[in-house]
Amino acid sequence: MDSIPSQIQSSTTSTRAPFIVPLAILAVVLSALLVIPFSPAMPSSGLDASWAYALNEAIDRHIVFGKDLIFTFGPLGAAYTQMYHPTTDGIMLLTSTVLSAALCVGFAVLAIPRRPLALLLLPVVLATAQSRDAIFVAIPFCMLMATFAVTRRSYEGATHVLPKTVGAALIFIGAACGMLPLVKGSFVAVTLFLCCCSIVLLARTRHLKLAVAIPIVALASMLGCWVGVGQPLAMLPNFFIAQLPIISGYAGAMSSEGSFWVVAIWLVPAAAALAIVYFSLSRGEGADGVVLWIGVLGYLFITFKASFVRQDDGHLYTALAVLSLMSLIFIMSVRLRIALLYTILTFFSWSSIEVQTNNFHPTQTAMSTWYAVHRAATGMKSRLMSPERLRTDFDSAKSSIRAAFPIREVEEPVDIYPTELAPIFAYDLKWAGRPVPQSYSAYTPSLDLKDAEHLKGANAPRTVFYSATSIDLRLPSLEDSSSLPILLTQYRVVGKSETALQFVRSPHPKAIDFRKLDEREAELNKDINVPPSQDPVLAKIVVRQTILGKLISAAFKLPSLYIETKFEDGRVQRNRFIPGMAENGFIVAPYVGSVDSVVDMAAGISTMEVKQIRIVGSERGYWRKNIHVEFSSFPVNPQDTAMSLAGVAPESPSPAALHGVSSSLAQCYLESVNGVSKAKFSAEGIETGNAVSVVGWASPSTEKGIAPDEIWMALASENGATKFYKARIKERSDVAAAFHHAEMANVGFNVKVREMTTGPMSMSILTVRDGVVQDCGIRQRVVFAQ
Structure with missing residues (x-):
């Protein structure tokens, strides 16, 4: 392998310049500090801020992850969100410290003794990353690269014994890897895959003690953290089982359109990285080289999916950060000329992508390291000199949320649909959150049913605030589709604001009387007549992928499906259609486009506006042409408050x-x-x-x-x-x-x-x-x- 002779040279260089290693260590310490959220975000309203706030409240309220709360993130999620909460601040700092230290240790093992000065670039790379996903997933990837490197280095003494410091470093990184799935459940696949690759390399090079110690330490770390934050040990398997529908349904439900050229530009340095790994590291190393190359391929593929299935700015920076981290790893592990050429390629790819997405801000990028250092220094100073400031800012943030969302009288416990959860916590209300806390994430039939069962169960909220909104221009009635009929029949409307209805649970809720209207086989891209009914009409629609569609979905993503709602007057409303959300049935008539349409249903009003629907999709063979449709209706007893809010004029004695x-x-x-x-x-x-x-x-x-x-x-x-x-x-x-x-x-x-x-x-x-x-x-x- 090309790197071994240069390692010996680097050792000599280190001897001639003893200041290099301490300087490198200083850079490592600075890098670790930049990842720790000393200046955390404060709670606010909004979709992302609400779920971040909810994660913290879940720990504070002893909610069980995987049972009471099913979401992408786990009990250590504060390390990802970087949002302050008095209960989770210590958890956030400790978790972030361990993870940042593990990442920096991984880079240090790669760079020392060969190119320790390369560590001076680490603070710059981390400061410009702008993606916690890329930073955290880099931990198991650094472990793989470091494992491959150290098992090929020549050390004094026995051939198959690594220095204790190197072994301890790998074990420490393994412990951090055990924490990652508890930060974000979707990290489990890439972490497990890369750790297994590292363990195989250790076992093949006869470092059996390390190969056994690392998974044991990782598991012990996971168990200790799970129990340490107040989660019952027996529920840990449920947490991972609950992640399966979240992960499997993500590509179909959360994908978004984006520029083809952005993806193509990113794939160029990704392919170049695979070539460099093969020719500079893997070639000539037999099965070990194959393991390394497969590990890098898997890492890049998972990154590709995570970055481009949902093609927005946040996910885009995950892709860009991965390229910069890869450049730094190559600077530490392959010939310098090749590494520099790859770094130049990364720079041009990064700049081209930012230009394509109108995010090209070179001055801001150049200053990002200074901003990160300043933010970390300010945060540390504030924590040391004015520790009460964070709590004051937290209380002020809650006041701002209350001012934006005035709530007067409410019967507890409470839940809010579809996404805006922050007011519950800002008012310190008792939270009876559904398992999938935000409706856009209930995108498989099983997740939708869990939320609906919760709404009918013993722990159901007494009060529900409901808004007819959605993300990605989805049909609003698709989100928590099985829950809306329950709200209309087992709850009653008691108030209305500009954006939300207030429901209160009926004292003696009755089962919903679903009445089948029609069942038929329909076709994609063809009109489907909606049966007329005075009562709200549900449509259960089953759309299946072809084998080609499943393969493309597994590799990347499919073009979006849409539903067109055609009204009696000829108008057509087009919305995003999520197949998994439609299988249990969703209200198709009347069209749920605002809270007023929900009020009308609660008032027992039918205007028979919806005439037809049509599922619109690509004709390229991704979806089966035939789709199964079943229509049913359910009666809603007219509610006096709803009729008043709907503006129904009572018959008046004629003057x-x-x-x-x-x-x-x-x-x-x-x-x-x-x-x-x-x-x-x-x-x-x-x-x-x-x-x-x-x-x-x-x-x-x-x-x-x-x-x-x-x-x-x-x-x-x-x-x-x-x-x-x-x-x-x-x-x-x-x-x-x-x-x-x-x-x-x-x-x-x-x-x-x-x-x-x-x-x-x-x-x-x-x-x-x-x-x-x-x-x-x-x-x-x-x-x-x-």
């Missing part, structure tokens, strides 16, 4: 004035009925469910600029019976401006009516001003159906 209509006509305009614009009104009438929602404006006289005192809607059946409903008057400055009368701004109206009588009815609009009633002359036919 006497309404029976004495003036001969002069008011000026009115119906803008939409049930979301259908006037231009699309059918001559046969507007068909609806059991409700009609009318939007428009009305004025006793636009010429005189008169606004009405009241606006009424009348519904007359074919037998002549008439019902009256008082509309809500709305400000319409646009109408006032159009007629050049600023004083007639309050002419807009909307009225929503829930009608239990079926059949056609004639709708008319009346205005009242100073006791004078005027008819608008509108007779719009509306057909109600149950």
